Amino acid sequence: MFTHDCNECTFLGSISAEETTHGTPLDVYVHADECDPTIILRYSNDGPDYYSFPLSVARHVAGHFEKANKWGIAIKLYAEYQEAVA
Numbered sequence: 001m002f003t004h005d006c007n008e009c010t011f012l013g014s015i016s017a018e019e020t021t022h023g024t025p026l027d028v029y030v031h032a033d034e035c036d037p038t039i040i041l042r043y044s045n046d047g048p049d050y051y052s053f054p055l056s057v058a059r060h061v062a063g064h065f066e067k068a069n070k071w072g073i074a075i076k077l078y079a080e081y082q083e084a085v086a
Helices: 055-062 070-085
Strands: 009-015 026-031 038-042 050-054
Touching (some): 038 070
Antiparallel strands (some): 038 050
């Protein structure tokens, strides 16, 4: 959906506006790193318009919400990606 300019990132999927608390759709990417991959949530085509956390932090943040949230959905997409490439 949105332009992402890092050739090292892998697109994992999108999160619909209905699934987010702020009503904005998100594209989910992972930037591979041997120690702790970075999860990226892009919300526009403008370069600095994204959220990112190392996977370990994203898991921690996702765990603080009772309902599904953008980080929880992103973690699920990452897990599905890991299963597919294993």
